[in-house]
Amino acid sequence: MGFTIAIDGPAAAGKGTISRAVSDHFGFAHLDTGLLYRVVGARMLDGEDPVQAALALDVADLGRDDLRTAEVAQAASKVAVIADVRAALVDFQRAFARRSGGAVVDGRDIGTVICPEAEVKLYVTASAEVRATRRFHELTGKGSVITLAEVLEDVRARDDRDMNRTEAPLRPADDAVEIDTSSLSIKEAVAVAIAAVEARR
Ligand code: C5P
Secondary structure, three states: OOOEEEEEOOOOOOHHHHHHHHHHHHOOEEEEOHHHHHHHHHHHHOOOOHHHHHHOOOHHHHHOOOOOOHHHHHHHHHHOOOHHHHHHHHHHHHHHHOOOOOEEEEEOOHHHHHOOOOOEEEEEEOOHHHHHHHHHHHHHHOOOOOOHHHHHHHHHHHHHHHHHOOOOOOOOOOOOEEEEOOOOOHHHHHHHHHHHHHOOO
């Protein structure tokens, strides 16, 4: 029997870390759906039509090593406003979510559009300043030359595009458990998320 944990929230709120920890804890498979949009964004930067790129999505592309750059993140949020791109990615995400053995699926519209029937929905958030500071340390730690002000501007631009688009805008599902990680350590945030899942098992 499938058991789906949908985890949504804005960039750098801690979704990825929480999703990996929750999937490890329960022994569930994990899909980071942001990577699907990043692949399409990267292929658009390569000169491909984004809708064609989404229709021809190849799981091997999920291993491309440029997917975590700020440039690809912006391209991902641009292709993510295109209804036909989103539609092309639905079946893959739903099939993954319902696989036997359980799945953690994280993104922006998992609890609202992809898996409205998910057994557990979490909405992970934090202030834009806290998220930008985390992302800044992550990017500079990997050798990127970027300022905190630039990262904050990127985070705000992406939030604005993700929350105000017509297609599947980022928002908490009505029955989502909200976790604000602004003043939580990773350990505390993970513990809150696991407790929220346990409460619904
Ligand atoms: O989560 P990540 O930062 O990798 O997502 C990159 C972009 O992909 C987001 O800014 C968002 O525009 C888009 N996205 C989406 N729906 C999802 C996951 C990601 O629109 N389920």
